[in-house]
Amino acid sequence: MVNGDNGTGGVPRVISVDDHVIEPAHLFDTWLPGKYRDKGPKPFTAGIGDLAYVGGKYRFTTDPAGQITDWWEYEGLLFPYKRIIAAVGFTRDEMTLDGITREEMRRGCWDPKARLADMDLNHVEASLCFPTFPRFCGQTFAEAQDKEVALACVRAYNDWMVEEWCGDSGGRLIPLCLIPLWDIDLAVAEIRRNAARGVRAVTFSEIPTHLGLPSIHSGYWDPFFAVCQETGTVVNMHIGSSSQMPAASPDAPPAVQASLSFNNAMASMMDFLFSGVLVKFPQLKLAYSEGQMGWIPYALERADDVWEEHRAWGGVKDLIPEPPSTYYYRQIFCCFFRDKHGIASLDVVGRDNATFETDYPHVDSTWPHTKSVAEDHVAGLPEEVAYKLLRGNAIRMLDLPFDRERAAGSRA
Structure with missing residues (x-):
């Protein structure tokens, strides 16, 4: 149906702009060129030892006698899958830092057909998924020693x-791609390669300097921002x-890091608002x-007050000719x-700026209760505003092939 509710009534079916995928064990054996496979990531299953989350980072040990866990090995480093990143289907008290195998996960974590079925159960029409083993913007490959293999992995x-x-989702699974963060020219080329096949989303670091990369103020990233603007690629x-x-x-x-997690987004947004990037690239x-x-x-x-005073x-x-909020809303x-x-x-957040997510399959996920969570949040809002938040703004943002006419016409 045009309004995206598919006849279910109530709130429209959600387009989630932030979910996650657990990579299948065959990914690099299938998609990495043969000459790189010996040096590429290898999946294996083994016991896990102690696992802790300290200062915002995971610390773990291996233990042959420990809980059986699915891992990746890459350049001698080990990456275990943990229950909190594949938490759907577990009770809150079971969502722990314990290791987990794909067999123990809900199949929708790593199988696209099963993911679509879980989306149907969850009142979700389309989903944009961030990586897990490569980490949120491909840090795993940016930190690798052999950059030729790392580029092939990206x-x-x-x-x-x-x-x-x-590929077979009928547009319901929305591609989100990586760039080789360590080389701006290769990054630009990868944006062009993917945009040519319809990709309109790339994942990037909220604070590149924390990764040892140039800041957004340096001008280093301008060719990347320029090609994203040119191709309509959203920087996520x-x-x-x-x-x-x-x-x-x-x-x-x-719990402290979980409660403060928005701080990174706030810091990053301030960086962009005062960087001049959004002035220089007005369609980014x-x-x-x-x-x-x-x-x-x-x-x-606060940003506008600092700009004014x-x-x-x-x-x-x-550098910034108009109040910073101008660029946020735009x-x-x-x-x-x-x-x-x-x-x-919402009137200050921006009715045209807010989108919705389900965070499947992480510990924060609203699955399988997304419809009721959405209804609770948009209760009392005008129907058209609820449509924007749950669906329309995401369609505009990502140029998705769903009720485009309504999504474009709904902007204030």
Whole structure:
């Protein structure tokens, strides 16, 4: 149906702009060129030892006598899958840092047909999925020693994402690709390669300097931003894509990082608002993934106040010609899944700027209750506003082949 509710009534079917995929064990054996496979990532199953989350990062040991877990090995480094990243189907008390195998996961974590079935159960029409083993913006490959193999891995992942994960979904699984973060020219080429086959989303680091990469203020990334603008490729930045989460103390429990996770998105957005990037590239679109939105009204108020009162000594008098909020409303999308404060502040957050996510299959996921969560959040809002939040803004953002006419016409 035109309104996207497929006859179910109530809220329209959701387009989720932030979900996750657990990579199948065959990914690199299938998609990596043969000459690189000996040096590429290898899946294996083995016991896991102690696992902890300290200062925003995982620490673990292996143990042959430990719980059987599925792993990747790459350049001598080990990456275990943990239950909290494949949490759907478990109770809250079972969503732990324990290791997990694909057999123990819900099949929709790694099988595209099963994912579509789980989306049907969850009132979701389409889904954009971030990587797991490569990490949120491909840090695993950016940190590799052999960059020739790493580049091949980035391309193999993107080929798998486009052709296998999304290929038979009828557009319901939306491709999100990586770039080789360590080489700007290769990054530009990879954007062009994927845009030529219809990809309109790339994942990028919220704070590149945390990865040892140049800042967005340096001009280094301008060719990347330029090609994203040219091709209509949305730059998606997930919390944690700087390889660290905010932590008040190095020995704080994981609940502290979970509660502060939006801080990375807030810091990144301030960086962009005062960088001049959005002035220089006025059609570039940024998307903050899993950052929520209740913090945005004051962040914009403060940014505009600093611009008004402090721009001369603050170094932005000649760089930012209009109040920073101008560029937010024009070019930035936020997303949410549980954020009543953000809904209450929606007129400032921006009815055209907010999108919805389900975070499948992570511990925060609303699966299989997304419809009721969405209904609870948009209750009392005008039908057209609910449509924008749950569906229409995502269609505009990603240029999706769903009720485009209504989505385009609904913008205020």
